[in-house]
Amino acid sequence: MTDQAASASKLEARVSQLRCIGCGAVRESEATNVRCAQCGDLLEVVYPGWETSAGMRAAGLDASGLKELWRQRRTSYDALDESGVWRFREVLPALSDWNHVITLREGNTPVYELPGCGRAAGVQQLYAKHQGMNPTGSFKDTGMTAAASFAREGGFRWVACASTGNTSASMAAYAARAGMRSLVLIPQGQITWGKLSQALDYGAVTCQLKTDFDGCMRVLDEVAQRMPVYLLNSVNPYRLEGQKTAAVELLERFEWRAPDHVIVPGGNLGNSSALGKAFLEMKDLGLISALPKLSVIQAEGANALVRTMCETGGKKLISVHAETMATAIRIGSPASWKKAVRVLEATGGTVEQVSEVEIALAKAEIGADGIGCEPASAVTLAGLKKLVKRGFVKKNESVVLILTGNLLKDPDFTLKFHRGDLFAGTAQEEEAESVLTPRQHAPMVLDASANTVVKVLQHAERAEP
Numbered sequence: 001m002t003d004q005a006a007s008a009s010k011l012e013a014r015v016s017q018l019r020c021i022g023c024g025a026v027r028e029s030e031a032t033n034v035r036c037a038q039c040g041d042l043l044e045v046v047y048p049g050w051e052t053s054a055g056m057r058a059a060g061l062d063a064s065g066l067k068e069l070w071r072q073r074r075t076s077y078d079a080l081d082e083s084g085v086w087r088f089r090e091v092l093p094a095l096s097d098w099n100h101v102i103t104l105r106e107g108n109t110p111v112y113e114l115p116g117c118g119r120a121a122g123v124q125q126l127y128a129k130h131q132g133m134n135p136t137g138s139f140k141d142t143g144m145t146a147a148a149s150f151a152r153e154g155g156f157r158w159v160a161c162a163s164t165g166n167t168s169a170s171m172a173a174y175a176a177r178a179g180m181r182s183l184v185l186i187p188q189g190q191i192t193w194g195k196l197s198q199a200l201d202y203g204a205v206t207c208q209l210k211t212d213f214d215g216c217m218r219v220l221d222e223v224a225q226r227m228p229v230y231l232l233n234s235v236n237p238y239r240l241e242g243q244k245t246a247a248v249e250l251l252e253r254f255e256w257r258a259p260d261h262v263i264v265p266g267g268n269l270g271n272s273s274a275l276g277k278a279f280l281e282m283k284d285l286g287l288i289s290a291l292p293k294l295s296v297i298q299a300e301g302a303n304a305l306v307r308t309m310c311e312t313g314g315k316k317l318i319s320v321h322a323e324t325m326a327t328a329i330r331i332g333s334p335a336s337w338k339k340a341v342r343v344l345e346a347t348g349g350t351v352e353q354v355s356e357v358e359i360a361l362a363k364a365e366i367g368a369d370g371i372g373c374e375p376a377s378a379v380t381l382a383g384l385k386k387l388v389k390r391g392f393v394k395k396n397e398s399v400v401l402i403l404t405g406n407l408l409k410d411p412d413f414t415l416k417f418h419r420g421d422l423f424a425g426t427a428q429e430e431e432a433e434s435v436l437t438p439r440q441h442a443p444m445v446l447d448a449s450a451n452t453v454v455k456v457l458q459h460a461e462r463a464e465p
């Protein structure tokens with residue numbers, strides 16, 4: 001085969017298609033409609049060339065070759081290689097022109113050991129992959145670089161999303177980088193100021209709707225049918241392809257031996273679906289030999305997936321009226337529930353729900369390990385404690401928590417926590433006081449005198465366990 005013919009066949013083998021998860025209808029990738037034209041269900045990206053070993057060879061998808069290529073790219077200053085998403089472009093849908101990629105050098109996020117949290121949960125090997133260390137402070141950037149690049153390639157002038165805050169911050173940033181306009185629909189009074197201020201700074205047209213997240217989604221669906229805007233919510237299949245790379249990075253960090261458990265917060269369920277898809281694909285491609293169990297944790301007040309699994313065995317979505325202080329996951333009718341059920345079943349994972357007090361305690365424990373995260377991410381640790389008690393996670397197994405958002409995304413929650421105000425006037429006030437007080441470090445207002453500060457220091461020294 002000539003060089004030209006070989007690279008043409010490589011490209012062909014790498015071509016992706018969009019397949020409906022409901023009726024299975026397939027069409028070639030294109031960045032227009034994010035739902036199936038026939039039945040309205042969600043689409044997913046599939047790679048037909050991967051289905052045969054000849055196809056995989058033609059696409060250059062040899063496991064050890066890929067590992068080496070991805071490792072080498074870490075020393076490159078090429079924008080695509082510097083991105084922790086596009087560094088793995090062999091397992092992503094290809095753009096017709098790589099110059100369309102919009103990157104903020106997302107991904108490449110750290111994996112930290114969590115010794116204090118490990119003790120609290122009762123496991124010996126506990127790690128956090130901190131997706132809150134992405135450019136806009138959340139995991140959304142890894143998906144946004146992919147989907148926004150496809151929007152640019154599709155020639156869209158407007159991109160749009162409904163959001164609990166992080167998606168809007170991320171989308172607005174990527175749109176601004178490419179000179180696209182962005183429309184953000186957020187539930188009024190239900191997203192944090194930090195996230196809202198990001199969308200404003202990046203120039204989004206920001207509408208605070210008098211409804212919840214699920215209501216914003218409904219309005220957006222209608223807007224997208226009437227106006228030429230490209231939807232960048234996680235129903236967008238390209239978003240999930242980008243978000244897959246966090247799992248690939250994680251496996252690379254563990255030298256291609258999967259941890260026993262990966263634990264993810266669940267909201268609209270795009271992230272768990274994406275990570276699960278990646279683990280399954282990495283196994284199919286021979287990059288790992290065993291899958292991690294992927295489990296999803298939700299807040300008790302926004303527990304649609306937990307109820308769906310427990311009450312219908314994952315067959316029928318049970319929507320709920322969502323209520324939680326972890327505003328990022330205040331979602332009652334998760335769009336990607338079918339995809340999430342599939343990866344839970346395929347990896348042997350489970351679901352769990354956690355209370356508001358459990359979330360607040362876990363967040364403080366993650367902070368005390370010198371890491372920190374936003375409340376929605378802390379459900380992972382709170383959930384892990386319950387999975388250990390249930391015996392689902394054994395104490396000698398390795399566990400990775402996916403921390404999805406940065407501590408600075410929601411300073412209000414943290415301040416109220418340390419001032420002891422978080423549960424004031426609620427039914428959980430008493431419980432919160434007994435469980436959370438030892439973790440609180442309220443700021444002190446003092447006279448500007450060294451004597452006073454020295455006294456505080458001496459008192460703190462004596463009080464330390």
Ligand code: F0G
Binds near residue numbers: 140163329374
């Ligand atoms: N953690 C954080 C910090 C989030 O912002 C979200 C979702 C999730 C977890 C849940 O991820 O939806 O993929 O299951 N935030 C979306 C948003 C909905 O609009 O920012 P999921």
